[in-house]
Amino acid sequence: MYSLIFKIIEIIILLVSLEYKLIRKSCKLSLFLPKIWFVMSKTVLSLQGVDIYQNNHKVLSNLNLEVKNGEFIYIIGKTGAGKSSFMKTLYADLPLLTGQGNIVDYDLGKLKEKDIPYLRRSLGVVFQDFKLLPDRTIYGNLHFALRATGWAEKKAMDRKIEEVLDKVSMLPHIQKMPHQLSGGEQQRVAIARALLNDPDLILADEPTGNLDPQTSAEVMELLLKINESGRTIIMVTHDYALLLKYPAKTLKCDDGTIFEVVHRTAQ
Ligand SMILES: Nc1ncnc2c1ncn2[C@@H]1O[C@H](COP(=O)(O)OP(=O)(O)OP(=O)(O)O)[C@@H](O)[C@H]1O
Numbered sequence: 001m002y003s004l005i006f007k008i009i010e011i012i013i014l015l016v017s018l019e020y021k022l023i024r025k026s027c028k029l030s031l032f033l034p035k036i037w038f039v040m041s042k043t044v045l046s047l048q049g050v051d052i053y054q055n056n057h058k059v060l061s062n063l064n065l066e067v068k069n070g071e072f073i074y075i076i077g078k079t080g081a082g083k084s085s086f087m088k089t090l091y092a093d094l095p096l097l098t099g100q101g102n103i104v105d106y107d108l109g110k111l112k113e114k115d116i117p118y119l120r121r122s123l124g125v126v127f128q129d130f131k132l133l134p135d136r137t138i139y140g141n142l143h144f145a146l147r148a149t150g151w152a153e154k155k156a157m158d159r160k161i162e163e164v165l166d167k168v169s170m171l172p173h174i175q176k177m178p179h180q181l182s183g184g185e186q187q188r189v190a191i192a193r194a195l196l197n198d199p200d201l202i203l204a205d206e207p208t209g210n211l212d213p214q215t216s217a218e219v220m221e222l223l224l225k226i227n228e229s230g231r232t233i234i235m236v237t238h239d240y241a242l243l244l245k246y247p248a249k250t251l252k253c254d255d256g257t258i259f260e261v262v263h264r265t266a267q
Contacts, residue, residue: 041068042068042069043067043068043069043102044067044103044104044200044201044232045065045066045067045090045102045232045234046065046066046067046100046101046102046103047064047065047066048100048101049063049098049099049100050062050063050089050096051063051097051099052085052086052089052094053085054085058256059082059086059256060082060085060253060256060258061256063086063257063258065258067201067232068232069200069232070227070230070231070232071233071249072223072224072227072232072233072248072249073232073233073235073250073251074236074237074248074249074250075234075236075237075252075253075258076236076238076243076252076253076261077252077254081253081254082253083205083236083253084205086253087203087205087236089101090103090108090123090203090234091125091203092108092111092116092120096108096109096111103119103123103201104119104123104199104200105122106118106122117149117150120149121150122199122200122201123199123202124191124193124194124195124196124197124199124201124202124203124231125203125205126187126194126202126204126207127190127206127207128205128206128209129210130178130183130186130187130190130210131190132178132186132189132193133178134177134179136177137175137176138165138170138174138175138177138181138189139161139175141178141189141193142160142164142193142196143161145193146160146161149196161174161196162174164192164193164195165189167192167195167226168188168192168195168222169188170185170188170189170192173185173189182215183215184211184215184218184219187207187211187219188219191207191219200231201231201232201234202223202226202231202232202233202234203234204233204234204235204236206237206238207219207235207237208220208242209237209238216239216241216242217242217245220242220245221246223235224246243263
């Protein structure tokens with residue numbers, strides 16, 4: 001009896017030590033311990049004293065922000081408040097000139113031109129106007145995105161394309177041209193494209209801006225499902241109906257800065 005108990009304790013100790021080693025190597029390999037504590041505590045975005053510029057015009061000042069892995073964050077604010085400029089700085093379309101900014105382990109202030117494709121490989125970016133290439137099929141669009149981010153082996157690329165299209169329920173449309181799809185379907189493909197490189201963080205700039213309320217809700221539910229699978233999402237939106245239906249942490253861009261908005265619930 002005692003020997004059995006000792007054996008069980010021994011096995012538990014072995015598994016815990018193995019788990020610890022795997023967590024140190026990569027949290028994705030973790031075995032059985034509640035890895036959520038480890039994954040959730042990872043910071044995917046940190047800004048300290050950051051100013052955001054468009055050319056020489058300062059759009060946002062002194063941003064201090066920390067986003068943890070697994071969060072879903074809305075960015076709201078009126079037209080011209082600086083939401084897109086903020087997002088563009090995060091995916092290095094605008095340079096970080098002042099302050100300290102780290103995103104998925106890249107230092108935005110020290111980023112060289114040659115690093116930008118690698119940063120973008122670690123991010124998924126979704127736009128309001130889908131940005132699909134009109135001259136090729138859905139397969140061709142995703143294939144192009146994989147090639148642009150360093151993939152070369154055809155079988156692996158085909159497997160990945162099928163996997164991400166399946167995730168967004170668009171696999172049956174793989175051979176269609178973008179113009180043969182509805183807006184909501186095109187946005188699903190754009191989301192699939194954002195998932196190609198298994199990004200930790202997805203930046204979505206008004207992903208439902210061109211969609212009707214029903215289709216917006218469907219795209220939103222897809223994004224929430226992706227978020228539940230462990231990916232962090234930062235989403236710009238003007239759609240207050242979505243905020244009410246799917247409440248989440250909300251940051252407001254206003255008066256040259258960004259601050260958290262606390263939702264009031266009805267009494
Ligand atoms: N390429 C540019 N050159 C100079 N100024 C720009 C440029 N793009 C945007 N701006 C200015 O920067 C400010 C912020 O613009 P931005 O597009 O970030 O706002 P936004 O909050 O995303 O607006 P919207 O909700 O309309 O998309 C605005 O005053 C805008 O006029």
